[in-house]
Amino acid sequence: MTVQQVVFIIISAFTLLSAVIVVTDRNLFRSAIALMASFLGVAGLYILLDAGFLAVAQIIVYIGAISILIIFAIMMTRRMMQTVESPFNPRPISGAIAAVGVCALLIFIAVSTWPDVEAANVSDIVLRGSVSQMGLFLVSPDAYVIPFEVASVLLLAALIGAVAIARPEKDS
Amino acid sequence: MSFDVIDFLESLFKLTVADYLRQVFGVPEWIIDVVQIFILATFLLLNVLILIWLERKLISRFQDRIGPNRVGGRYGLLQSVADALKMLTKEFITPSGADRIAYNLAPFIIVVSALLMWAVIPFAPGVVGTDLNVGLFYILAVSSISVVALLLAGWGSNNKYALLGAFRSVAQLVSYEVPMVLALLIPIMLAGSMSLQRIVYAQEVWYILVVPLSAIIFLISALAELGRTPFDLLEAESEIVAGYHIEYSGMKWGMFMMSEFINAFFMSALFTTIYLGGWRGPGAVEYPLLGLVYFSIKTFLILFVLIWIRGTFPRVRIDQLLNFNWKFLVPITLVLIMAVALIVKLLPDDVSSWVLAAVLFMANLAIGLGALEIFRRSAHRQRQAVEAARNPGTAPVAGTSPEAHSAPASAH
Numbered sequence: 001m002t003v004q005q006v007v008f009i010i011i012s013a014f015t016l017l018s019a020v021i022v023v024t025d026r027n028l029f030r031s032a033i034a035l036m037a038s039f040l041g042v043a044g045l046y047i048l049l050d051a052g053f054l055a056v057a058q059i060i061v062y063i064g065a066i067s068i069l070i071i072f073a074i075m076m077t078r079r080m081m082q083t084v085e086s087p088f089n090p091r092p093i094s095g096a097i098a099a100v101g102v103c104a105l106l107i108f109i110a111v112s113t114w115p116d117v118e119a120a121n122v123s124d125i126v127l128r129g130s131v132s133q134m135g136l137f138l139v140s141p142d143a144y145v146i147p148f149e150v151a152s153v154l155l156l157a158a159l160i161g162a163v164a165i166a167r168p169e170k171d172s
Numbered sequence: 173m174s175f176d177v178i179d180f181l182e183s184l185f186k187l188t189v190a191d192y193l194r195q196v197f198g199v200p201e202w203i204i205d206v207v208q209i210f211i212l213a214t215f216l217l218l219n220v221l222i223l224i225w226l227e228r229k230l231i232s233r234f235q236d237r238i239g240p241n242r243v244g245g246r247y248g249l250l251q252s253v254a255d256a257l258k259m260l261t262k263e264f265i266t267p268s269g270a271d272r273i274a275y276n277l278a279p280f281i282i283v284v285s286a287l288l289m290w291a292v293i294p295f296a297p298g299v300v301g302t303d304l305n306v307g308l309f310y311i312l313a314v315s316s317i318s319v320v321a322l323l324l325a326g327w328g329s330n331n332k333y334a335l336l337g338a339f340r341s342v343a344q345l346v347s348y349e350v351p352m353v354l355a356l357l358i359p360i361m362l363a364g365s366m367s368l369q370r371i372v373y374a375q376e377v378w379y380i381l382v383v384p385l386s387a388i389i390f391l392i393s394a395l396a397e398l399g400r401t402p403f404d405l406l407e408a409e410s411e412i413v414a415g416y417h418i419e420y421s422g423m424k425w426g427m428f429m430m431s432e433f434i435n436a437f438f439m440s441a442l443f444t445t446i447y448l449g450g451w452r453g454p455g456a457v458e459y460p461l462l463g464l465v466y467f468s469i470k471t472f473l474i475l476f477v478l479i480w481i482r483g484t485f486p487r488v489r490i491d492q493l494l495n496f497n498w499k500f501l502v503p504i505t506l507v508l509i510m511a512v513a514l515i516v517k518l519l520p521d522d523v524s525s526w527v528l529a530a531v532l533f534m535a536n537l538a539i540g541l542g543a544l545e546i547f548r549r550s551a552h553r554q555r556q557a558v559e560a561a562r563n564p565g566t567a568p569v570a571g572t573s574p575e576a577h578s579a580p581a582s583a584h
Contacts (some may be wrong), residue, residue: 007517030274052304052306053306054310056306056313059313060313062315063316063317064312064346064349066322068319068323068342068346
């Protein structure tokens with residue numbers, strides 16, 4: 001049992017426990033905080049996989065922006081201090097079918113690719129933690145420039161859409 | 173090797189005490205690491221006392237009074253110790269209905285995140301906690317975690333005003349992260365790396381002379397991130413009372429104050445590392461202790477500037493604050509990034525760093541003055557529109573306001 005395995009087990013347990021709290025807790029704010037904790041756990045897993053930049057980006061984007069946005073959205077639409085939600089889905093049968101389907105899909109993916117991916121090969125493909133390599137990937141024409149540009153346009157459209165929706169009515 | 177006093181002193185000057193201990197006494201690695209972490213964290217936590225005293229003395233001098241001068245001699249040097257003792261003896265009053273986990277976790281997270289940021293600051297050549305290759309990015313991530321602590325504090329207090337104060341704080345912090353990140357992109361572009369040690373090594377010319385506009389924008393955003401004047405309406409007594417830490421007493425409140433001072437000190441250190449050349453100075457590479465001295469001098473200089481600003485400017489309202497951020501700081505930073513990138517690419521690769529510095533300095537000056545001129549004109553137009561609306565009978569003459577016209581008429 002190497003140190004890395006112990007750390008992995010601890011981080012995974014933390015992440016899974018937080019995820020369970022997100023889904024089952026009756027208090028909406030506590031679910032949001034548990035969501036932040038699960039994002040932190042995922043960042044820890046990224047660090048274990050030697051992707052430092054990705055881990056830091058995960059913390060900045062997910063914990064520092066998206067979770068706060070979720071909390072603001074909860075505050076604006078519900079009364080936060082007295083929010084008590086029921087953790088049970090009103091449609092149990094379709095929920096069960098969806099859960100079984102997703103579980104089968106994940107197991108299938110994990111089982112079919114497991115023997116082929118070795119930990120040592122991953123670092124051959126991408127230079128270890130090289131941010132300049134990632135930057136080159138994002139803008140070079142034979143790599144990922146098109147998805148990058150499409151994502152930028154999508155974000156711009158979302159931003160303009162949000163401003164257009166939230167704009168106050170022009171008086172007179 | 174046996175213990176030799178001269179060698180030990182030499183290792184002190186070269187700041188290689190850890191290597192010396194390893195060679196002479198065979199101290200295991202992990203003990204040295206733990207002692208180093210312990211020294212850094214204790215120094216930072218105790219430094220808060222000095223910072224509090226410094227701030228109180230300087231603010232009082234700016235306000236033409238003396239400041240603490242009773243406890244500990246003529247200069248009140250032990251005033252912070254007295255305050256800390258008072259704070260430690262106060263009772264922890266937990267509000268009823270407070271969520272215990274969130275309420276108690278918030279001060280803990282906020283102090284830990286303030287301390288964690290110090291792991292990547294280079295104090296001297298070769299002296300850095302851990303030289304992450306995403307050092308600057310890591311700092312931003314840790315400051316995002318401290319934002320979470322604010323929400324926990326605001327909600328865990330079971331107090332409507334604490335929650336409102338927490339949301340306003342979060343809005344201000346998240347808004348001002350944008351120009352801070354964008355302004356920090358420029359030294360990253362110039363140095364070619366996010367690692368702070370590399371940024372210091374790349375500064376043959378201090379970056380404040382190369383991109384002064386970026387330094388100014390970073391300073392303003394850092395002031396807003398710290399919640400200091402002129403952006404401190406979150407915790408000003410006349411505003412929403414104490415904001416998110418209204419329900420905390422004793423040492424828990426002390427934790428929030430401590431985190432604020434540690435953050436202020438950290439922003440000064442970050443500013444010196446990125447813009448003032450960190451530990452750079454004559455003789456710093458041969459004698460790293462000199463590097464540490466230069467770093468301390470520069471950091472305290474910037475801290476003095478922060479306290480100076482606090483003693484000078486009035487407070488900004490929250491809508492003025494957010495307007496200023498989104499309508500002024502972000503556009504000017506974006507234009508600056510484009511301009512710097514263009515200039516760095518257009519100049520040939522082997523140009524001397526001084527020429528590059530001069531060209532960028534001119535460009536910065538041009539952009540800064542241009543932006544100020546644009547906003548001055550638009551503010552003038554807005555003021556004229558307000559005047560025209562207020563005095564509907566007077567047609568505004570170009571360049572003068574109706575007051576100037578009527579004043580000479582009413583003088584006699």
